[in-house]
Amino acid sequence: MGNVERNHVIVLAVIEGAMSVTEAATRFKVSRRWIHTLLARYRTGGLGALDPQSRAPRSSPHATPPTLRTRVLELRTALQRDGLDAGAESIHDRLTREYPNPPSVSTIWRILKADGAVTPQPHKRPRSSWIRFESPAPNGCWQSDMTHWSLAGGVPVEIITWLDDHSRLVLHISAHTTVTVKVVTSTFLATAKLHGLPASTLTDNGMIFTTRFARGKGGPNHFEHVIAQHGIVQKNGHPGHPQTQGKIERFHQTLKRWLGEAPQVLCRSYAGCGSRLRVA
Template structure:
């Protein structure tokens, strides 16, 4: 007998058959209270009132409030309008960091889907099928690449970025009319001046980064020479295999998504101001899935930094910009005294980048990346002559020759 029919038999036995609630309870094996309830329901609503009622709670304490639903939709609109990640995980991060009690990622996704604001995506390659490499420490590897972007009048410019492999921290980004070898050297040394030198770099095989595929037997370029002198391992991806530099490639997608939501920049200077703002947003206000929803800045500062093999005691490389004077020297202060570093009269007036590590120096031409001089400072004398420069191997280190990639 179904529950509905059983309820009707009990109610009719009491109301129409003259049984008391106690008698019906004893006969049908139920409580007296339940027998009385069935009789009262029958008197008030007839047989329809005796059908089994839903056991669903009248109120759900975990149900997302209408206010929170609207907050989620508002955040989605704001993030999309700013060109930032606007998925369920990003929305939950924003709510949590604002001190609000956020629903789960799946709940937020269902709310977005119900409102029709989720953009369907094609089936993607399973993550488990991709072999990933990630540096263990900050400054263990910096990835670099450059991409194109138009100014308001359609002029094409190039944006070069330096990204820490471990934390995704953006150590340097800038726009230029064209990215050249000297610009690679200048942006790298500028980043190193602020964040310290990395233990290695990872780039593609563009001529601004390496000449190992150049015809004619040319030697290392300025960037390769600088890395070799500093003890920094240079890694280059396999030709026609951009996945090796996947983090910087993905970063440029994020960058362009944001730039599309900004007013077009009229000049390179204006674009660089936008990039400076983006760098702050990306590093300090945008949690990243691959680093456990931390911001790149939090991840970059959470561990000790890796360093190049070449060190002098506990000293770190320092970076300074200068110009060779008319007698072929530049002046520095070392051990409390001014010292004159010999560069050569042929380089008078040349803007240079000076790197110092204790008594060791490297001087490169700012506009060409050419290594001009090295010194070991003698504390007992004022004038410091150049060291004889040792030639470097022609080719940089291929990424597949590095132990962690074997």
């Protein structure tokens, strides 16, 4: 006999069978207190009230308010539309400007997942397997890299960025016809004049940063000489392993997504825009 049927039999035995509570407790091997509970439920809601009751709380005082959940999804849509990073951390950053106690990054991620705004990617490595590193203080390490882009009309440019590894602050970004060793050195020195010298630099093994794979031809380049003169440690990632410079690689990914949407963003920002700029 299931619990539901057993509860029905106990109550009916007392109500219709004239069995006392004590006799029913002895007959069905339950406590008198439990029988009184069943009888109270029966008087309130009939036999249907004898079914097992949910133990879930009647309310969730810590649940994210519906208006805040809606705002999370609105920010997700707006950031994606503008070509900006639309992850939980970016949304959290915006919410801190609007709410004194915004939901945590993990809560925002759960809201996005529940709404279907996040596509599960089980093939990716779990976060627990990542080996993360971060400079312990500002100016402990600067990452730098160069990436390609095309202006309207197909004009190619090369963009160089200097990024602080600790804070992820973009210290410098500029576009050039070609990023040469001279450009690397001049942008580094100009950035150091504003923010102070870093303790180390981290780049890939491009010839504009290092000649370590030049097979001994020509010796260190001008950039290598300059940072050596200032006692700065030069670090380079392993060939074919861009994850070492993951912070600046991710920034350039976000930058290109924003550049791809920039003409549409500008047109939405100015009334009467009759045509869209084209970014190749």
